[in-house]
Amino acid sequence: MPRRKPRGRPLDGWLIIDKPPGLTSTDVVNRVRRAFDAQKAGHGGTLDPLATGVLPIAFGAATKTVPYVMDGTKLYRFTLRFGEARDTDDADGKVTETTDVRPTDAQILGALGQFCGEIMQVPPAFSAVKVAGERAYDMAREGRPAALEPRPARVDRFELVGRPDPDHAVFEVASGKGVYMRSLARDLARACDSLGHVAALRRLRVGPFSEAQAIPLDKLRATDDTAPASPDLLLPVATALADIPALALTEAEVGGLRHGQAISLVALMGRIPAAADPNGGLARAMAGSRVIGLCRLEDGWLKPDRLL
Numbered sequence: 001m002p003r004r005k006p007r008g009r010p011l012d013g014w015l016i017i018d019k020p021p022g023l024t025s026t027d028v029v030n031r032v033r034r035a036f037d038a039q040k041a042g043h044g045g046t047l048d049p050l051a052t053g054v055l056p057i058a059f060g061a062a063t064k065t066v067p068y069v070m071d072g073t074k075l076y077r078f079t080l081r082f083g084e085a086r087d088t089d090d091a092d093g094k095v096t097e098t099t100d101v102r103p104t105d106a107q108i109l110g111a112l113g114q115f116c117g118e119i120m121q122v123p124p125a126f127s128a129v130k131v132a133g134e135r136a137y138d139m140a141r142e143g144r145p146a147a148l149e150p151r152p153a154r155v156d157r158f159e160l161v162g163r164p165d166p167d168h169a170v171f172e173v174a175s176g177k178g179v180y181m182r183s184l185a186r187d188l189a190r191a192c193d194s195l196g197h198v199a200a201l202r203r204l205r206v207g208p209f210s211e212a213q214a215i216p217l218d219k220l221r222a223t224d225d226t227a228p229a230s231p232d233l234l235l236p237v238a239t240a241l242a243d244i245p246a247l248a249l250t251e252a253e254v255g256g257l258r259h260g261q262a263i264s265l266v267a268l269m270g271r272i273p274a275a276a277d278p279n280g281g282l283a284r285a286m287a288g289s290r291v292i293g294l295c296r297l298e299d300g301w302l303k304p305d306r307l308l
Contacts, residue, residue: 008039012060013234018214019047019055019203028217032057035220037228044069044240045206046128048182050092053203054214056240064306065240068282068294072207072243073156076173080185081199082192083167087140088126089182090198102166103192111191112158115184120150124182153179168199208242237308238284238291245273247283247295247302254287262301272297 015036019028025046033041042063044056053076058066082102086093103111123129126137131146139146154176162170173181182198189196204211213235220229248271253263265272276283278297282305285292293307 006039008033008037009228009231010040010060011036011038011231011234012062012237013231014044014062014209014237014239015057015059015234016209016213016215017055017057017220018211018216019052020217021052022049023217024049025055028055029057031217032220035229036231042066044209045074045203047203048090048092048201050090050198051201051203053201054206054209054211055203056206056209058240059234060237061308062237062240064308065237068244068306069207069209069240071177073205074175074177074179074203074207075205076175076181077161077202077204078171078173078181078185078198079200080169080171080189080196081167082169082189082194082196084197085186085189085195086197087145088197089124089180089186090201093126093197097195099195101192101194103189103194105160105163107192108160108169108188111188112160114191115188116155116158119153119155121153121180121183121187122150123148123180124186127180151178155179155184158184172204208239241284241291241294244282244284244294245275246286247271247273247276248286249292251287254285254292257285257292257295257302257304258307260304262303265297265300265302268302 015032017028017032025043029041029043038059040063041057041059044058044066047055056069083099084095085097087096125140125145129136129148136146136148155173157174159172160169161172181201185196185198256263276297281297283295283297285295291308294305295302296305
């Protein structure tokens, strides 16, 4: 049988959406795909329905770079509501426990240090973590929450930036991949001998993508009577790799990489960027101004990792 032609336009690039509250990340992807009449789209890092802010949407070839965006540093601002524990660890959940204890600023500042650096973190009961092949949130919804194990997490910065009243505190967090703000809020409150949950959450940055680049979702509203959104709104595929150190290569070296050949790091001496980790780190392979793809520095060789 003949292959079925994909529906929609073949588009490549990134669109940064300012996600509104109340929608899942998948809801946003579906709306954006319809607005652009695009063949293929995905998102670069899930946001909970309650959360707002930077949600990168990848089209076509950009979906190949999603893992590198998700590995990038993320910046969040959230409001912690003291006095109530909730089953989802955010304001969308049911209250499970209450307390009259409201920590002082000094208590909060004294507890923050234990949540910075390389830490172990128990994900929320309502999370996408898989347990014996099942999603934790499915198990929790069915009234049989899983006993989740602590997981490694990296928190680069965790700062108290506001205290509107005794019930609330506002924080900014810079973190690595897979860090749950809901868990940070829950655990910080308990470390202060209180209870708490996330009342509001906004993502300000994902890797190279910032709040300043984000477009409100309602600006892309499409109907059967409107033309698809313009591809001019998309950022180039290579924008996702801007945080990765660049390494200049010759055309001959590029040709070798495209055939799966590794290049000795000795031959690249003087060109290897200082920020590139020689023990398994990534470099952005460049031929002049063209991004060829990503390579890994490993065992004395530059090896192709993902070519565009």
